[in-house]
Amino acid sequence: MNNAMNEALADTRTPWGPEEFETLLRGKSTSYHIHHPFHVMMAEGKLNAAQLRGWVANRFYYQISIPIKDAAILSNCNDREIRREWILRILDHDGFDLNGIHDEGGIEAWIHLGQAVGLSRDDVTSLRYVAPASRFAVDAYVNFARRQPWQEAVASSLTELFAPHIHQQRIDTWPEKYPWVDPTGLQYFKNRLTQARRDVAHGLKFTLDYFSQTRAMQERALEILQFKLNVLWALADAIMLDQCNVQITGPKT
Numbered sequence: 001m002n003n004a005m006n007e008a009l010a011d012t013r014t015p016w017g018p019e020e021f022e023t024l025l026r027g028k029s030t031s032y033h034i035h036h037p038f039h040v041m042m043a044e045g046k047l048n049a050a051q052l053r054g055w056v057a058n059r060f061y062y063q064i065s066i067p068i069k070d071a072a073i074l075s076n077c078n079d080r081e082i083r084r085e086w087i088l089r090i091l092d093h094d095g096f097d098l099n100g101i102h103d104e105g106g107i108e109a110w111i112h113l114g115q116a117v118g119l120s121r122d123d124v125t126s127l128r129y130v131a132p133a134s135r136f137a138v139d140a141y142v143n144f145a146r147r148q149p150w151q152e153a154v155a156s157s158l159t160e161l162f163a164p165h166i167h168q169q170r171i172d173t174w175p176e177k178y179p180w181v182d183p184t185g186l187q188y189f190k191n192r193l194t195q196a197r198r199d200v201a202h203g204l205k206f207t208l209d210y211f212s213q214t215r216a217m218q219e220r221a222l223e224i225l226q227f228k229l230n231v232l233w234a235l236a237d238a239i240m241l242d243q244c245n246v247q248i249t250g251p252k253t
Protein backbone atom coordinates (compact mmCIF):
# COMPACT_ATOMS: atom_id res chain seq x y z
CA MET A 1 0.00 0.00 0.00
CA ASN A 2 1.44 3.41 -0.94
CA ASN A 3 2.00 6.36 1.42
CA ALA A 4 -1.07 8.25 0.18
CA MET A 5 -3.26 5.28 1.03
CA ASN A 6 -1.66 4.92 4.47
CA GLU A 7 -2.24 8.62 5.19
CA ALA A 8 -5.85 8.34 4.03
CA LEU A 9 -6.36 5.36 6.35
CA ALA A 10 -5.17 7.49 9.31
CA ASP A 11 -7.87 10.15 8.76
CA THR A 12 -10.12 10.47 11.85
CA ARG A 13 -13.02 12.47 10.30
CA THR A 14 -16.41 10.73 10.07
CA PRO A 15 -16.86 9.13 6.61
CA TRP A 16 -19.93 9.97 4.53
CA GLY A 17 -22.76 7.41 4.73
CA PRO A 18 -23.06 5.03 1.73
CA GLU A 19 -25.98 6.91 0.17
CA GLU A 20 -24.23 10.28 0.41
CA PHE A 21 -20.96 8.79 -0.90
CA GLU A 22 -22.77 7.23 -3.88
CA THR A 23 -24.60 10.50 -4.56
CA LEU A 24 -21.27 12.34 -4.61
CA LEU A 25 -19.82 9.77 -7.04
CA ARG A 26 -22.85 9.98 -9.31
CA GLY A 27 -22.79 13.77 -9.05
CA LYS A 28 -19.63 13.76 -11.16
CA SER A 29 -21.80 12.95 -14.18
CA THR A 30 -21.56 16.66 -15.05
CA SER A 31 -17.92 16.04 -16.08
CA TYR A 32 -18.76 13.02 -18.22
CA HIS A 33 -17.73 13.17 -21.87
CA ILE A 34 -21.36 13.02 -23.05
CA HIS A 35 -21.21 16.78 -22.41
CA HIS A 36 -18.05 17.26 -24.50
CA PRO A 37 -18.68 19.49 -27.57
CA PHE A 38 -17.58 16.67 -29.92
CA HIS A 39 -20.11 14.21 -28.47
CA VAL A 40 -22.80 16.92 -28.45
CA MET A 41 -22.09 17.52 -32.15
CA MET A 42 -22.27 13.73 -32.73
CA ALA A 43 -25.64 13.43 -30.97
CA GLU A 44 -26.99 16.39 -32.95
CA GLY A 45 -25.94 14.82 -36.27
CA LYS A 46 -23.43 17.59 -36.97
CA LEU A 47 -20.41 15.36 -37.71
CA ASN A 48 -19.55 14.68 -41.33
CA ALA A 49 -18.69 11.14 -42.46
CA ALA A 50 -14.93 11.69 -42.16
CA GLN A 51 -15.29 13.02 -38.58
CA LEU A 52 -17.45 10.06 -37.52
CA ARG A 53 -14.92 7.68 -39.09
CA GLY A 54 -12.15 9.57 -37.32
CA TRP A 55 -13.88 9.10 -33.96
CA VAL A 56 -14.29 5.33 -34.55
CA ALA A 57 -10.67 4.95 -35.70
CA ASN A 58 -9.28 6.91 -32.73
CA ARG A 59 -11.49 5.21 -30.14
CA PHE A 60 -10.24 1.79 -31.29
CA TYR A 61 -7.02 2.53 -29.39
CA TYR A 62 -9.10 2.95 -26.21
CA GLN A 63 -10.99 -0.29 -26.91
CA ILE A 64 -7.85 -2.45 -27.38
CA SER A 65 -6.30 -0.82 -24.29
CA ILE A 66 -9.17 -1.76 -21.94
CA PRO A 67 -8.21 -5.47 -21.64
CA ILE A 68 -4.56 -4.45 -21.16
CA LYS A 69 -5.71 -2.13 -18.35
CA ASP A 70 -7.87 -4.87 -16.83
CA ALA A 71 -5.03 -7.39 -17.04
CA ALA A 72 -2.83 -4.89 -15.14
CA ILE A 73 -5.48 -4.76 -12.41
CA LEU A 74 -5.63 -8.57 -12.27
CA SER A 75 -1.84 -8.80 -12.06
CA ASN A 76 -1.84 -6.42 -9.06
CA CYS A 77 -4.85 -7.97 -7.33
CA ASN A 78 -4.34 -10.61 -4.62
CA ASP A 79 -8.08 -11.14 -4.02
CA ARG A 80 -9.40 -14.21 -5.86
CA GLU A 81 -13.05 -13.18 -5.49
CA ILE A 82 -12.31 -9.83 -7.17
CA ARG A 83 -10.28 -11.55 -9.91
CA ARG A 84 -13.13 -14.01 -10.63
CA GLU A 85 -15.35 -11.01 -11.41
CA TRP A 86 -12.78 -8.77 -13.06
CA ILE A 87 -11.61 -11.37 -15.60
CA LEU A 88 -15.08 -11.18 -17.23
CA ARG A 89 -14.15 -7.72 -18.50
CA ILE A 90 -11.24 -9.14 -20.48
CA LEU A 91 -13.47 -11.83 -21.97
CA ASP A 92 -16.03 -9.14 -22.92
CA HIS A 93 -13.42 -7.35 -25.02
CA ASP A 94 -11.13 -10.11 -26.29
CA GLY A 95 -13.95 -12.60 -26.84
CA PHE A 96 -13.71 -16.31 -26.05
CA ASP A 97 -14.44 -19.91 -27.04
CA LEU A 98 -15.49 -21.67 -23.84
CA ASN A 99 -17.38 -24.98 -23.49
CA GLY A 100 -18.75 -24.62 -27.00
CA ILE A 101 -19.80 -20.99 -26.54
CA HIS A 102 -18.20 -18.53 -29.02
CA ASP A 103 -18.15 -14.80 -28.40
CA GLU A 104 -16.25 -12.61 -30.90
CA GLY A 105 -15.75 -9.94 -28.23
CA GLY A 106 -16.02 -6.15 -28.15
CA ILE A 107 -12.76 -5.46 -30.00
CA GLU A 108 -14.06 -7.42 -32.99
CA ALA A 109 -17.42 -5.67 -32.67
CA TRP A 110 -15.64 -2.30 -32.74
CA ILE A 111 -13.83 -3.32 -35.96
CA HIS A 112 -17.28 -4.09 -37.36
CA LEU A 113 -18.39 -0.60 -36.25
CA GLY A 114 -15.45 0.73 -38.26
CA GLN A 115 -16.59 -1.20 -41.33
CA ALA A 116 -20.14 0.05 -40.72
CA VAL A 117 -18.96 3.66 -41.03
CA GLY A 118 -16.94 2.93 -44.16
CA LEU A 119 -13.47 2.10 -42.82
CA SER A 120 -11.59 -1.05 -43.80
CA ARG A 121 -10.48 -3.55 -41.14
CA ASP A 122 -6.89 -2.42 -41.80
CA ASP A 123 -7.85 1.27 -41.42
CA VAL A 124 -8.95 0.41 -37.88
CA THR A 125 -6.48 -2.25 -36.76
CA SER A 126 -3.39 -0.53 -38.21
CA LEU A 127 -3.98 2.40 -35.77
CA ARG A 128 -2.68 4.65 -38.55
CA TYR A 129 -5.45 7.19 -37.92
CA VAL A 130 -5.00 7.37 -34.11
CA ALA A 131 -3.83 10.87 -33.14
CA PRO A 132 -0.79 11.16 -30.81
CA ALA A 133 -2.90 12.95 -28.17
CA SER A 134 -5.45 10.12 -28.28
CA ARG A 135 -2.71 7.60 -27.50
CA PHE A 136 -1.42 9.87 -24.72
CA ALA A 137 -4.82 10.07 -22.99
CA VAL A 138 -5.43 6.32 -23.22
CA ASP A 139 -1.88 5.44 -22.10
CA ALA A 140 -2.39 7.63 -19.01
CA TYR A 141 -5.30 5.37 -18.03
CA VAL A 142 -3.41 2.11 -18.66
CA ASN A 143 -0.35 3.36 -16.75
CA PHE A 144 -2.58 4.47 -13.84
CA ALA A 145 -3.91 0.90 -13.61
CA ARG A 146 -0.39 -0.53 -13.81
CA ARG A 147 1.14 1.72 -11.13
CA GLN A 148 -1.64 2.46 -8.62
CA PRO A 149 -3.01 0.00 -6.05
CA TRP A 150 -5.57 -2.27 -7.74
CA GLN A 151 -8.30 -0.84 -5.48
CA GLU A 152 -7.73 2.61 -7.03
CA ALA A 153 -7.86 1.18 -10.55
CA VAL A 154 -11.21 -0.45 -9.68
CA ALA A 155 -12.56 2.96 -8.64
CA SER A 156 -11.28 4.54 -11.87
CA SER A 157 -13.58 2.29 -13.93
CA LEU A 158 -16.66 3.97 -12.40
CA THR A 159 -17.03 6.43 -15.27
CA GLU A 160 -19.15 3.53 -16.52
CA LEU A 161 -21.81 4.71 -14.06
CA PHE A 162 -22.64 7.14 -16.86
CA ALA A 163 -21.85 4.94 -19.89
CA PRO A 164 -25.28 3.37 -20.49
CA HIS A 165 -26.62 6.88 -21.16
CA ILE A 166 -24.09 7.61 -23.91
CA HIS A 167 -24.40 4.15 -25.47
CA GLN A 168 -28.20 4.49 -25.56
CA GLN A 169 -27.86 7.98 -27.05
CA ARG A 170 -25.87 6.55 -30.00
CA ILE A 171 -28.32 3.68 -30.46
CA ASP A 172 -31.18 6.22 -30.50
CA THR A 173 -29.62 8.96 -32.66
CA TRP A 174 -27.30 7.38 -35.24
CA PRO A 175 -30.03 5.68 -37.36
CA GLU A 176 -31.72 9.08 -37.86
CA LYS A 177 -28.66 11.37 -37.90
CA TYR A 178 -26.30 9.05 -39.81
CA PRO A 179 -28.61 6.82 -41.94
CA TRP A 180 -25.63 5.91 -44.18
CA VAL A 181 -24.07 3.93 -41.30
CA ASP A 182 -24.78 0.18 -41.43
CA PRO A 183 -26.98 -0.26 -38.30
CA THR A 184 -25.44 -3.65 -37.46
CA GLY A 185 -22.34 -1.65 -36.46
CA LEU A 186 -24.26 -0.38 -33.40
CA GLN A 187 -24.14 -3.85 -31.83
CA TYR A 188 -21.11 -2.82 -29.77
CA PHE A 189 -23.12 -0.13 -27.99
CA LYS A 190 -26.04 -2.53 -27.44
CA ASN A 191 -23.71 -5.11 -25.87
CA ARG A 192 -22.24 -2.49 -23.51
CA LEU A 193 -25.67 -1.58 -22.11
CA THR A 194 -25.75 -4.86 -20.16
CA GLN A 195 -22.00 -5.34 -19.73
CA ALA A 196 -21.48 -1.83 -18.32
CA ARG A 197 -24.34 -2.30 -15.83
CA ARG A 198 -22.83 -5.59 -14.63
CA ASP A 199 -19.38 -4.00 -14.35
CA VAL A 200 -20.73 -1.00 -12.44
CA ALA A 201 -22.71 -3.16 -10.00
CA HIS A 202 -19.46 -4.91 -9.06
CA GLY A 203 -17.14 -1.87 -9.16
CA LEU A 204 -19.51 0.42 -7.27
CA LYS A 205 -20.20 -2.12 -4.49
CA PHE A 206 -16.47 -2.58 -3.98
CA THR A 207 -15.72 1.15 -4.10
CA LEU A 208 -18.50 2.12 -1.66
CA ASP A 209 -17.23 -0.52 0.77
CA TYR A 210 -13.45 -0.28 0.50
CA PHE A 211 -13.12 3.52 0.24
CA SER A 212 -15.58 4.15 3.12
CA GLN A 213 -12.98 3.21 5.73
CA THR A 214 -12.18 6.94 6.14
CA ARG A 215 -13.37 10.28 4.75
CA ALA A 216 -9.95 10.84 3.18
CA MET A 217 -10.26 7.53 1.27
CA GLN A 218 -13.71 8.56 0.07
CA GLU A 219 -12.26 11.88 -1.11
CA ARG A 220 -9.48 9.91 -2.86
CA ALA A 221 -12.14 7.84 -4.69
CA LEU A 222 -13.77 11.05 -5.95
CA GLU A 223 -10.33 12.31 -7.05
CA ILE A 224 -9.69 9.05 -8.92
CA LEU A 225 -13.05 9.22 -10.67
CA GLN A 226 -12.31 12.81 -11.72
CA PHE A 227 -8.93 11.65 -13.13
CA LYS A 228 -10.68 9.06 -15.33
CA LEU A 229 -13.35 11.58 -16.37
CA ASN A 230 -10.47 13.83 -17.40
CA VAL A 231 -8.95 10.96 -19.43
CA LEU A 232 -12.19 10.56 -21.39
CA TRP A 233 -12.54 14.33 -21.80
CA ALA A 234 -8.92 14.64 -23.01
CA LEU A 235 -9.53 11.79 -25.48
CA ALA A 236 -12.53 13.66 -26.89
CA ASP A 237 -10.39 16.85 -27.04
CA ALA A 238 -7.73 14.93 -29.00
CA ILE A 239 -10.27 13.53 -31.45
CA MET A 240 -12.01 16.87 -31.91
CA LEU A 241 -8.72 18.67 -32.62
CA ASP A 242 -7.63 15.85 -34.93
CA GLN A 243 -10.93 15.85 -36.82
CA CYS A 244 -11.31 19.61 -37.06
CA ASN A 245 -7.82 20.16 -38.46
CA VAL A 246 -7.25 17.20 -40.71
CA GLN A 247 -9.78 15.01 -42.50
CA ILE A 248 -8.93 11.30 -42.85
CA THR A 249 -6.91 11.55 -46.01
CA GLY A 250 -3.44 10.33 -45.12
CA PRO A 251 -1.78 8.11 -42.48
CA LYS A 252 -0.54 9.63 -39.27
CA THR A 253 2.65 7.54 -39.10
Ligand code: AHQ
Binds near residue numbers: 066158166
Ligand atom coordinates in the same frame (compact mmCIF):
# COMPACT_ATOMS: atom_id res chain seq x y z
O1 AHQ B 1 -16.73 0.67 -24.36
C1 AHQ B 1 -16.33 1.06 -23.12
C2 AHQ B 1 -15.77 0.17 -22.24
O2 AHQ B 1 -15.64 -1.12 -22.58
C3 AHQ B 1 -15.36 0.63 -20.99
C4 AHQ B 1 -14.71 -0.12 -19.89
C5 AHQ B 1 -14.73 0.88 -18.76
C6 AHQ B 1 -13.43 0.96 -17.99
O3 AHQ B 1 -12.94 -0.11 -17.56
O4 AHQ B 1 -12.95 2.09 -17.77
N1 AHQ B 1 -15.07 2.16 -19.37
C7 AHQ B 1 -15.53 1.96 -20.63
C8 AHQ B 1 -16.10 2.88 -21.49
C9 AHQ B 1 -16.50 2.41 -22.78
N2 AHQ B 1 -17.07 3.22 -23.73
C10 AHQ B 1 -17.00 4.66 -23.52
C11 AHQ B 1 -17.89 5.33 -24.57
O5 AHQ B 1 -18.16 6.53 -24.45
O6 AHQ B 1 -18.24 4.61 -25.52
C12 AHQ B 1 -17.32 4.99 -22.09
C13 AHQ B 1 -16.24 4.36 -21.20
C14 AHQ B 1 -16.47 4.75 -19.77
O7 AHQ B 1 -17.49 5.39 -19.45
O8 AHQ B 1 -15.56 4.54 -18.95
